[in-house]
Structure formats: structure tokens, C-alpha cells
Amino acid sequence: MTTRSTELLRVAHAHPGVTRADAARLLGVGTGAATEIVSRLTEAELLAEVPAARSGGRGRPTTMLVPHPDGPLVLAAEITQEVWRVQVVELGGNVLATTGEEHDGAAWAEVAAPLTAAIGDFRDRYAGRPRALGLSAPGTVSPGLRLDAANLKWRDVDLRTLWPGLFVAGNDATLAASAESRRGAASGAAVALHLRIEAGLGGAVVDHGNVLIGATGAAGEFGHMPFGDPAVACPCGAHGCWGTAVDGSALARLLGRPTPRDQVTFARRVIASPTGRERPAVVSVARNLGRGIAGLVNGVDADLVTLGGLGVDLLTAASDELHSAYLAGLMAYRRDDPPPIVPAALGDDGPIAGAAEMAWSALLLTLG
Amino acid sequence: MTTRSTELLRVAHAHPGVTRADAARLLGVGTGAATEIVSRLTEAELLAEVPAARSGGRGRPTTMLVPHPDGPLVLAAEITQEVWRVQVVELGGNVLATTGEEHDGAAWAEVAAPLTAAIGDFRDRYAGRPRALGLSAPGTVSPGLRLDAANLKWRDVDLRTLWPGLFVAGNDATLAASAESRRGAASGAAVALHLRIEAGLGGAVVDHGNVLIGATGAAGEFGHMPFGDPAVACPCGAHGCWGTAVDGSALARLLGRPTPRDQVTFARRVIASPTGRERPAVVSVARNLGRGIAGLVNGVDADLVTLGGLGVDLLTAASDELHSAYLAGLMAYRRDDPPPIVPAALGDDGPIAGAAEMAWSALLLTLG
DNA sequence: CAGAATAAGCTCTGACTCAGAGCAAAAGAA
DNA sequence: TTCTTTTGCTCTGAGTCAGAGCTTATTCTG
Numbered sequence: 163m164t165t166r167s168t169e170l171l172r173v174a175h176a177h178p179g180v181t182r183a184d185a186a187r188l189l190g191v192g193t194g195a196a197t198e199i200v201s202r203l204t205e206a207e208l209l210a211e212v213p214a215a216r217s218g219g220r221g222r223p224t225t226m227l228v229p230h231p232d233g234p235l236v237l238a239a240e241i242t243q244e245v246w247r248v249q250v251v252e253l254g255g256n257v258l259a260t261t262g263e264e265h266d267g268a269a270w271a272e273v274a275a276p277l278t279a280a281i282g283d284f285r286d287r288y289a290g291r292p293r294a295l296g297l298s299a300p301g302t303v304s305p306g307l308r309l310d311a312a313n314l315k316w317r318d319v320d321l322r323t324l325w326p327g328l329f330v331a332g333n334d335a336t337l338a339a340s341a342e343s344r345r346g347a348a349s350g351a352a353v354a355l356h357l358r359i360e361a362g363l364g365g366a367v368v369d370h371g372n373v374l375i376g377a378t379g380a381a382g383e384f385g386h387m388p389f390g391d392p393a394v395a396c397p398c399g400a401h402g403c404w405g406t407a408v409d410g411s412a413l414a415r416l417l418g419r420p421t422p423r424d425q426v427t428f429a430r431r432v433i434a435s436p437t438g439r440e441r442p443a444v445v446s447v448a449r450n451l452g453r454g455i456a457g458l459v460n461g462v463d464a465d466l467v468t469l470g471g472l473g474v475d476l477l478t479a480a481s482d483e484l485h486s487a488y489l490a491g492l493m494a495y496r497r498d499d500p501p502p503i504v505p506a507a508l509g510d511d512g513p514i515a516g517a518a519e520m521a522w523s524a525l526l527l528t529l530g
Numbered sequence: 531m532t533t534r535s536t537e538l539l540r541v542a543h544a545h546p547g548v549t550r551a552d553a554a555r556l557l558g559v560g561t562g563a564a565t566e567i568v569s570r571l572t573e574a575e576l577l578a579e580v581p582a583a584r585s586g587g588r589g590r591p592t593t594m595l596v597p598h599p600d601g602p603l604v605l606a607a608e609i610t611q612e613v614w615r616v617q618v619v620e621l622g623g624n625v626l627a628t629t630g631e632e633h634d635g636a637a638w639a640e641v642a643a644p645l646t647a648a649i650g651d652f653r654d655r656y657a658g659r660p661r662a663l664g665l666s667a668p669g670t671v672s673p674g675l676r677l678d679a680a681n682l683k684w685r686d687v688d689l690r691t692l693w694p695g696l697f698v699a700g701n702d703a704t705l706a707a708s709a710e711s712r713r714g715a716a717s718g719a720a721v722a723l724h725l726r727i728e729a730g731l732g733g734a735v736v737d738h739g740n741v742l743i744g745a746t747g748a749a750g751e752f753g754h755m756p757f758g759d760p761a762v763a764c765p766c767g768a769h770g771c772w773g774t775a776v777d778g779s780a781l782a783r784l785l786g787r788p789t790p791r792d793q794v795t796f797a798r799r800v801i802a803s804p805t806g807r808e809r810p811a812v813v814s815v816a817r818n819l820g821r822g823i824a825g826l827v828n829g830v831d832a833d834l835v836t837l838g839g840l841g842v843d844l845l846t847a848a849s850d851e852l853h854s855a856y857l858a859g860l861m862a863y864r865r866d867d868p869p870p871i872v873p874a875a876l877g878d879d880g881p882i883a884g885a886a887e888m889a890w891s892a893l894l895l896t897l898g
Numbered sequence: 899c900a901g902a903a904t905a906a907g908c909t910c911t912g913a914c915t916c917a918g919a920g921c922a923a924a925a926g927a928a
Numbered sequence: 929t930t931c932t933t934t935t936g937c938t939c940t941g942a943g944t945c946a947g948a949g950c951t952t953a954t955t956c957t958g
Contacts, residue, residue, distance in 0.1 A: 164915065165533075183935060193936060195916050220926040221934025310863065352745040367742075374737055376831020377720040377869075386861050387825035389756050399862030400824065456768070457755035458829075462735075463744020493754050494767030495678065501745075532944065551906060561907060563945050588955040589905025903956070908949105915944085922937075928930085 166191065170199050171253070171526050174209060174227045176344070178254030181214045183224040200227070207232050208253075208529065229253035234293040236525055237284055238518035239277065239324075241299050242334070243313060243361070246273055248280045250288060251518040255345060259284065270316045278324055294328035296337075296521030297321065298513035302380040303331045312397070313361060330517075330524045335364030335470075336373055336382050337516025338506065342468050343368035344519055346507035351466035355458055356506065357384065358470035359451075360426050363405040367462050385409075389454040407450040409472065416443035426472065433475040448480035449487040456491025459501055470506040477505060534559065538567050539621070539894055542577060542595045544712070546622030549582045551592040568595070575600050576621075576897065597621035602661040604893055605652055606886035607645065607692075609667050610702070611681060611729070614641055616648045618656060619886040623713060627652065638684045646692055664889030665689060665699035666706075666881035670748040675699055680765070681729060698885075698892045703732030703838075704741055704750050705884025706874065710836045711736035712887055714875035719834035723826055724874065725752065726838035727819075728794050731773040735830050753777075757822040775818040777840065784811035794840065801843040816848035817855040824859025827869055838874040845873060 166189065173185050180188070186196035203209040210233075211225035229252040238249045240262075247262030261280050265273045285292050297303075299321075301311030307329060309319040321331055332340075339348075339356030348354035348368065357365040363385030367374045374381050385405025386398050394415070396403035406412055410425025413432050417440060422428040436444050455467055469477055476484060489497055508515050534557065541553045548556070554564035571577040578601075579593035597620040606617045608630075615630030629648050633641045653660050665671075667689070669679030675697060677687040689699055700708075707716075707724030716722035716736065725733040731753030735742045742749050753773025754766050762783070764771035774780060778793025781800050785808060790796040804812050823835055837845050844852060857865055876883050 166915080186935095192917055194918070194938080196935095197937060198916070216925090217934090218926090219934080220924090220932065222922095222924045222936065224935060353742075353749070369737070369742055374721075374735075374742070374830070377833035378831055381721070381829070381831035383831070383861065384829045386828040387755070387757075388821055388859060389825075398828075399865070400828075400859050453756055457757075460754040460766075460768075461749070461752045461826075462742070463746055463749035463751070465745035491756060491768050493751065497767070534944080554906095560946055562909080562947075565908060566945070584954090585905090586955085587905075588903065588953095590907065590951095590953040592906060899958100901956105901958090903954105905954085906952080908951070910950105911946105911948090913944105913946085915942105917940105917942085919940090920938090923935080925932100925934085927932075 164199075166195065166199055167203055168526060168529065170203065170227075171208060171529060174229075175253050175255070175522055175526065178256065179226055179228070181224045181226055182211065185227055204230070208234070229256075232291065234525060234529070235288055235291045236294045236296060236518060236521035237281060237292045237325075238514050238521060239281070239295060239297045240334070240514035240517060241273065241277070241297070242513075243267060243300055246277050247514060248277065248284060249514060249518065250284050250292065251522070253522070255515070255518060255522075257518075259287075267314055270314075270319050274324065281325060294330070294521040294525040295325040296517035296519070296524075297324070297329070297331035298334045298337045298517040299331055300334050302333055302378075302383075305379055307331055328521075328524055328528065330520045332375065332379065332517070332520060333364065333366075333382060334358070334513040336366040336375060337514075337520060338470055338508065338512030339366035339368050339382070339468075339516070340373040340519055341508050341512045341515035342470075342506050343371060343373070345515065346512070347468050347504050348466050351464070353462060353464045354466045354468060355455070355462060355464035355501075356468045356470065357455065357473055358506075358512075359409055359472040359476075361411075362409055367464065384454075384458060387454070387457075389457060390450065404450070404454045408447050408454070408476075412447050412450070413440075413443050416446055429472050430475055433472065433479045436479075444476070445480050445483045448476045448484040451476055452484040452487030453491040455503065456488045459496070460491075460493050465501045467501055467503040468506045469503060470509070470512055474505040477503065532567075534563065534567055535571055536894060536897065538571065538595075539576060539897060542597075543621050543623070543890055543894065546624065547594055547596070549592045549594055550579065553595055572598070576602070597624075600659065602893060602897070603656055603659045604662045604664060604886060604889035605649060605660045605693075606882050606889060607649070607663060607665045608702070608882040608885060609641065609645070609665070610881075611635060611668055614645050615882060616645065616652060617882060617886065618652050618660065619890070621890070623883070623886060623890075625886075627655075635682055638682075638687050642692065649693060662696035662698070662889040662893040663693040664705075664885035664887070664892075665692070665697070666702045666885040667699055668702050670701055670746075670751075671699045673747055696889075696892055696896065698888045700743065700747065700885070700888060701732065701734075701750060702726070702881040704734040704743060705882075705888060706838055706876065706880030707734035707736050707750070707836075707884070708741040708887055709876050709880045709883035710838075710874050711739060711741070713883065714880065715836050715872050716834050719832070721830060721832045722834045722836060723823070723830060723832035723869075724836045724838065725823065725841055726874075726880075727777055727840040727844075729779075730777055735832065752822070752826060755822070755825075757825060758818070772818070772822045776815050776822070776844075780815050780818070781808075781811050784814055797840050798843055801840065801847045804847075812844070813848050813851045816844045816852040819844055820852040820855030821859040823871065824856045827864070828859075828861050833869045835869055835871040836874045837871060838877070838880055842873040845871065 210230045214226040250258040307321045335358040342348045354368040366382040388402040389404035390407035392402035410429035411421040578598045582594040618626040675689045703726040710716045722736040734750040756770040757772035758775035760770035778797035779789040
């Protein structure tokens with residue numbers, strides 16, 4: 163395959179339902195080359211053409227580039243604290259099938275077994291068409307595909323056992339950021355900052371469409387930047403971590419209670435309907451969030467901030483306080499035109515959508 | 531020009547003195563294609579070949595790829611708080627000529643006039659060979675090439691008047707980071723974090739050779755992340771900025787003195803030879819630096835940190851305290867193998883070297 | 899000092915890609 | 929129906945480059 167072929171596949175993937183004529187224009191090739199390239203990709207069972215919807219104007223009708231019915235697929239998998247899911251995703255991001263179950267924080271082996279079975283099922287059901295696996299995991303994934311998920315007490319788990327072929331994996335927050343930037347709320351941003359609060363805070367910076375994964379795949383641990391109270395110890399071993407100032411544990415501490423086992427549900431309830439005594443704690447947490455976002459925006463020069471998880475709840479419940487702390491923390495010259503803070507568009511589907519994107523990116527590289 | 535031609539030029543630029551055979555291997559082309567490409571580039575007066583030094587082994591000797599004697603050049607300019615400089619730089623980074631003077635914080639027009647004259651001089655002296663200008667400026671440069679340098683009280687200065695042609699400009703700390711990563715102490719790092727303390731703190735992240743400049747070219751203002759004391763107001767308009775905890779103003783504050791006019795010289799003196807009363811202030815600042823670096827490393831997952839400006843002085847004078855605060859701030863799992871903190875190799879030449887690199891990058895794009 | 903070994907460059911052929919021109923096709927507009 | 933517009937198809941020619949086979953320049957080994 164050639165550079166142009168790969169580029170055309172990328173266009174077809176990034177713009178599902180693009181017409182052949184538009185794709186040629188996006189690539190900057192003439193109709194001759196378009197014929198050549200499309201026929202090659204059709205021959206290789208990577209693309210198919212279907213009549214496009216009438217444009218209404220004059221001229222010969224064009225066709226729409228769609229995934230080939232026998233073309234390659236990717237599997238996207240997601241493991242969270244409570245559940246696992248697997249999806250079959252075709253070129254363009256359309257989800258053909260989904261499966262999954264709850265696992266409730268079991269040992270790795272007890273999660274890996276049904277997950278591997280589900281993956282094998284899909285591979286059989288789709289007759290070998292799945293060519294890559296992308297996995298979203300609730301922890302850090304090293305370049306050698308080993309997972310550390312402190313919250314689940316999984317240490318140095320070898321993910322390679324899940325899938326023998328082309329396999330990419332990443333942190334849930336990182337992948338959600340990627341998905342937001344490609345198909346979500348941050349699709350037009352030059353530099354997007356995505357933050358996701360659950361038990362702790364994670365996120366990622368997406369620089370011109372490129373997610374920054376760091377030297378060891380562990381970038382985006384913004385929750386462990388010292389924006390918080392230096393007196394508070396973080397489970398990570400450091401003190402003053404921002405994460406401890408904005409999540410459910412922060413709310414519990416401010417309310418003089420121990421951190422509940424399911425701090426996310428607790429925090430969601432408190433933020434949504436705080437009692438009079440709880441409201442100041444919510445406001446305080448929202449301010450901590452706003453101030454930290456401002457610091458990150460100062461540092462990375464983002465033009466858009468997307469929030470996921472509890473960040474959305476805080477943005478809804480205490481928007482004014484969050485924004486005023488945000489503005490106060492921005493360098494003065496940025497305050498005239500502050501980068502917007504918006505809720506993530508993909509919600510809980512962000513991580514698995516990002517896993518699918520990552521798998522497709524990796525697969526398209528090998529098809530090029 | 532073709533992709534391969536551009537790639538070969540990039541190789542010749544990134545590896546000055548590379549042999550023709552090695553360049554072909556780096557590109558992954560055969561000897562036939564190498565002949566073709568090199569002859570095309572020689573014809574276009576972009577490259578020349580000279581006999582390479584004996585390798586010692588057997589085999590036909592190869593040649594070395596060097597800049598063509600009549601080939602394109604770039605001008606690299608640097609404006610600091612006190613001086614301006616211009617250099618003529620050939621492919622590969624070799625500096626052919628330098629000029630400059632002090633300006634001592636004059637108005638923009640008084641700096642622009644002699645700088646423009648020097649640029650014109652070089653253009654004449656090198657008979658039009660300079661094809662691009664790269665400028666390092668002590669402030670933020672917008673995509674439209676307008677400069678804001680608060681310390682010099684220059685606001686929204688139009689840089690385009692300096693050079694009519696291909697012109698790129700950037701922040702001094704950003705450019706120093708770029709230079710460190712390409713030819714300095716960070717040349718092997720996957721993700722390098724460069725920090726430079728002068729009056730305030732700036733820097734940049736270099737991700738796999740790619741400097742992150744942000745959405746508006748203002749990334750790297752890490753000095754305005756809230757790692758500092760929330761009670762201290764920063765000239766930027768926010769509170770608790772890290773910069774105010776690690777520069778000369780921090781030392782002065784800790785010593786109960788007003789910030790001196792030339793805080794860099796003051797800080798350098800205090801750090802190098804502190805009195806007994808001053809030593810705790812130096813230690814405190816070093817700890818603040820170490821803790822903040824740890825937070826950034828947690829967040830961006832850098833595998834190397836380079837320090838410039840006063841950072842080097844602190845690293846020399848209070849290495850133990852800086853490192854212990856650094857380790858304490860890292861997430862526990864990173865402490866076994868913490869990313870090294872090293873002094874920048876290019877010293878004060880970092881910004882102008884980065885300006886030259888940026889100009890060459892831009893020029894190589896147009897030659898491709 | 900004369901091969902032998904080795905590394906590298908040169909030249910030729912053929913495959914491949916793709917831009918551009920010209921023509922054909924399919925629709926709406928007059 | 930005929931013209932206009934947009935798009936697709938085919939053909940030609942330019943350009944790039946991999947690979948094979950040969951040549952050249954050097955060091956190594958008797």
C-alpha cells in the first residue's frame with residue numbers, strides 16, 4: 163500500500179460517510195488518482211462504495227466510501243473498576259456489537275478469563291475479521307503492555323495474554339481524551355486538555371490531534387501535581403496532590419468523615435444534592451478544580467478543557483465558583499478570552515471509544 | 531523535491547558530517563536511490579560531498595554529506611532582557627558568523643533598528659543565501675508573530691518588520707528546550723522537560739523531538755502553575771505561582787528584603803556563596819524547585835529533566851535538598867528509577883540554537 | 899606485493915504511482 | 929430537448945525508486 167492509500171483510509175475513518183469526491187479533495191489528488199486508489203482499496207477489501215445521498219445540485223452523482231463488508235475490524239475493550247466490555251468496531255468508528263459483564267474488583271485472572279472468552283467469541287463470530295485489539299485500562303500501561311492498576315490491586319499484569327496479534331492499550335483517561343479530540347467535544351481544538359475525576363483525577367493533553375502518552379505511557383497523572391494542601395498525604399506516596407483536593411475523598415475530608423468505599427457514588431450524591439452543611443465542601447472542591455485547571459492551562463496553553471466523570475457534576479453544580487477560581491488562576495492576559503471548560507461529549511463511552519481509535523490508528527499504520 | 535529528498539536533508543541536518551552510506555541506511559534506501567537523491571540535492575545546491583575520514587575498515591570509502599558552499603542559510607536571532615544577537619547558521623547547525631550588542635531594556639524601536647540593520651548586513655554579506663529567520667524572544671509570541679514581553683514592557687510588537695520572508699519566532703525557554711532535545715543534554719530522551727529560571731520560570735516539554743508550543747504559542751509557562759504559596763501574588767495576576775517560589779524574588783522575600791532590580795545577579799550571588807543566614811532560603815527555594823519538578827514529571831511523564839539559568843546554580847549548590855524534595859514528590863512507583871535532573875548542555879546558547887533549529891525546520895519543509 | 903575480501907558507488911531495467919488531459923456519464927436547469 | 933455542471937474513467941507521460949549486476953577503492957592476508 164502507498165502513502166496515499168493509507169491517507170485515504172484515514173480520511174474514510176475520520177469522516178465516516180465521506181463521499182469519494184470529497185475524499186479526493188481532502189487528499190488533494192485528481193479524479194484519476196482517486197479512481198486508482200479507491201479501486202485498489204476496494205480490491206483489497208478495505209473499502210466499498212455505495213451510492214451517496216443526492217446532493218441536490220447538478221452534476222454526476224458521487225459515491226460514499228464505507229467499510230468493506232468483509233473488511234478488517236478492531237476489537238475495543240474496556241476494563242473499569244466494576245465492569246469489562248468488548249466492542250466490535252468497523253472503519254469509521256461504528257460499533258457492530260457489544261458484550262460485557264460486571265466483575266466487582268475481582269482478581270485479574272477472574273476478569274481475564276471471561277474477557278478472553280468474549281474476545282475469542284467475537285473473533286470466531288466475525289470470522290477472523292478482527293485484526294487488532296485496543297484496551298482501556300484503569301491504571302498505567304507500560305510500553306511492554308504490562309498494567310498497574312493500584313485501585314484494583316493489580317500489579318504488573320501481563321496484558322499480552324488477552325490477544326496474540328496487534329494489541330495496543332492505554333490508560334482510560336488518556337483514551338477518553340483521545341476520543342474527545344477526534345469525535346467529541348474537543349474535535350476542533352488545537353490543544354485540548356481533558357480531565358476525568360473518578361477516584362482520583364487523570365487526564366491527558368491532546369496536541370493537534372496527538373495524545374501525549376509520555377515516556378512510559380503514564381502521562382496525564384495531573385492528579386499528582388502539587389496543587390493541593392501540602393498537609394494531605396496521597397495514596398501515591400506524595401503530599402499535596404491535586405487529586406486529593408477534588409475527588410470524593412476531598413469531600414469526605416472536608417465533611418469530617420472517613421472516605422466511603424464507593425467514593426464516586428458518594429461524591430455524586432453530595433454534589434447533586436448537598437445539604438446546607440455539605441454545600442461549602444462542594445464549593446471548595448469546585449474551586450480547587452478551577453484553580454488547578456487554570457494552572458494547567460497556563461502551563462500547556464490549551465484552548466479547550468473537557469471534563470469527564472465527577473468533573474461534569476461539579477461543572478453543573480458549582481459552575482460560578484469553578485469558573486471564578488479558574489479565571490483568578492489564569493495569567494491576566496488570558497482572562498479576556500479564557501479557554502472554555504465543557505463537559506465531555508462521549509461520557510462513559512469515552513475510554514472505549516478511545517481504545518477503538520487507538521486500535522484503528524495502529525491497524526491503519528500496518529495497512530499502509 | 532520528493533519526500534525522500536527532504537528526509538535526506540533532514541538527516542544531513544540532524545547528523546552533521548553523516549556519511550552518504552550511513553544516510554542511505556538511516557533512510558532505508560538502496561545505493562541506487564541514494565545516488566539519485568544525492569545527485570539531485572547536489573544539483574540543487576543544497577548538499578555537497580567531501581571525502582569522509584577513513585573508517586579503518588575495508589571497503590570502498592564513502593563521502594560525507596556537508597552543506598553546499600552556495601546553499602541556503604538561516605539567520606538565528608536572540609533578544610534577551612539585555613542584549614540582542616544574530617547568527618548565520620548553515621545546514622547541520624554550524625554557526626558561520628555572529629554579531630550583537632547590548633540594549634539594556636530600551637524601547638522596541640531602539641532594539642529593532644540595529645537588529646534589522648544587522649540582519650540586512652548578513653543578507654548582503656552572504657549574497658541572499660539566508661532564506662529564513664528564527665527569532666528567540668523573552669516573552670510569548672503569538673501565531674501571528676506578535677510579541678508580548680512583559681519584563682521589557684513590549685506589548686503586541688509586530689515582529690514581521692524584521693524580516694519579509696520565511697520567519698518563525700518563539701519563546702526563549704521553548705526554544706532552549708528544543709535545542710537541548712536536538713543537540714544537547716536531552717538528545718536521547720523520549721519526553722524531555724526543560725526548565726529555565728531567570729526572572730521567573732519558563733520551559734517546555736519536548737515529546738519525541740516535538741516541542742509543544744501550545745494553542746497560541748504560549749505553552750511552557752510552568753512558572754504560573756500553582757505549586758507555590760497561595761498567599762503570594764504573582765505579577766501575572768494569579769496567586770501561588772511556582773515562579774514566585776523559585777526565582778530571585780523568592781530568595782529576597784525569604785530574606786525579608788525587597789526584590790532587587792537585577793534579581794538574576796542577586797540570586798546567582800546568594801546561591802553561589804550564601805551567608806549563614808541566607809543558606810536556609812537557598813535550601814527552601816531548591817526544595818520548591820524539586821517538588822514542582824516532581825509534580826510536572828508525574829503529570830507529563832518525562833524521562834529526563836534539564837535545567838537552565840538559575841536552575842543550574844540551584845542544582846549545584848543544593849543538590850541533595852533539591853533531589854530529596856524531588857523524590858518525595860514523585861509518585862511512589864517512580865522513585866526506583868527517577869528521571870534524571872541534569873544541567874542544560876547548551877547553557878546560554880540554548881535559545882539562539884533553538885531559534886536556528888526552528889528556522890531550519892521551517893526551511894526544510896519548504897525545500898521538500 | 900599480489901590476490902582476496904569487503905564496502906560502497908554506478909547504471910540499467912522494470913514496477914509503480916500519480917498528475918493532467920480528454921472523454922464519458924449522470925444529474926439539474928433552461 | 930439541449931445545455932451546464934459535476935464527477936468518473938482511461939490513457940499517457942513523468943518521476944521515483946527497488947533490485948540486480950557490475951565497477952571501484954580500500955584493507956587484509958599470505
